[in-house]
Amino acid sequence: MPEQELKRILIADDELLVIEGTARSLRELGYEVIGPVPDGEQAIETCRDERPDMALLDIQMPRMSGLDAAKIIFSELGIPVVIISAYSDPEYAKTSARIGVFGYLVKPINEQDLRVTLSVAWGQFLSHHESNDQITKLTQRLEDRKTIERAKWVLVEHIGITEQDAMQRLQKQARDNRRTLVDVARGILENHELFTGQSR
Template sequence: MKKALIVDDEPLIRQQVTQIVADYGFDELYEAADGSQAIALAAVHRPLLTVMDVTMPVMDGITAADKMNRTPSGAIVLLTGIADSETVTRAHDAGVHHYLMKPFNAEQLRITIDLSIHQFIEISNLRDEVAALKENLETRKLVDRAKGVLIKRGLTEPEAHRKMQKLAMNKRKSLKEVAEAFLLMEG
């Protein structure tokens, strides 16, 4: 199910955006009138897309976007009539994926939604890849340190590596877990 969150303090604009987003293919639509409601709804429903006004009571859209992006769940598009450099910089720093000026038409919003979702997916994939690379690097460092312990005990590097692999297979543990165990025994 594709979920979207529409946030605007003006009910007519919220209704217009909701219709465009529904026509785009989103089947679960949530609405909020301010940034604090948006944060609460985003935490519960984790929408793929949030379309949010910048200027709203209680909490503005940029502040809400910043808080929502601490645990990113989807693309964030801001709608606004404000184009000053400070606002644009704040939006960028808050992790907003796209910024659409009012007044806008349905086609502009559809294009913006498409680009924003693709950008969000690309960034998410890169974050996942970076996390996996960090994990692999950490594992490699631990394995190398553990092999060093075994080499000090008289094994060659290939023998140390094979011993750790065999132990990992026999104990149904990862190579990282076996390396951590060797390092704990040594420490």
């Protein structure tokens, strides 16, 4: 889970006057500024080295666009991105939402817009991260349940006991050995596969 508070922000823009103004506004808002860097490729490298909490990227930069850089920064490093553009374009905004961009700023940027956008983007990122964690945990629980069911049926078929007895046997083995139920189930399945493989 990322830090709950947004502190360190990387900025990337090839327009010097814009980037200096943005950096100044960020510092006045209490953030630590990383950079600035002039293009998407350097933004990626700096994110890899410095691990900021968020990246603020201009949409059009030399060598690599802000959106292309955002895709790599978010998928590889899990760092959320806010995109800066010279004009408002709903299509860009739609694309952005799918690649780790959680906010969108249109130039010229005033401090109030910057403060609100960063706050909202960070909140959305934390919610997104939490949702993904919950999905991962749910998927793991379902996989564990399947493993336990498979182990239970191995016992039913090969020992000739009831489903209830098989489950009780799994639970007892887990208690006796101080292991989780799914660990015991995995052990039974591995031994079963080893045995059936050798007997062929």
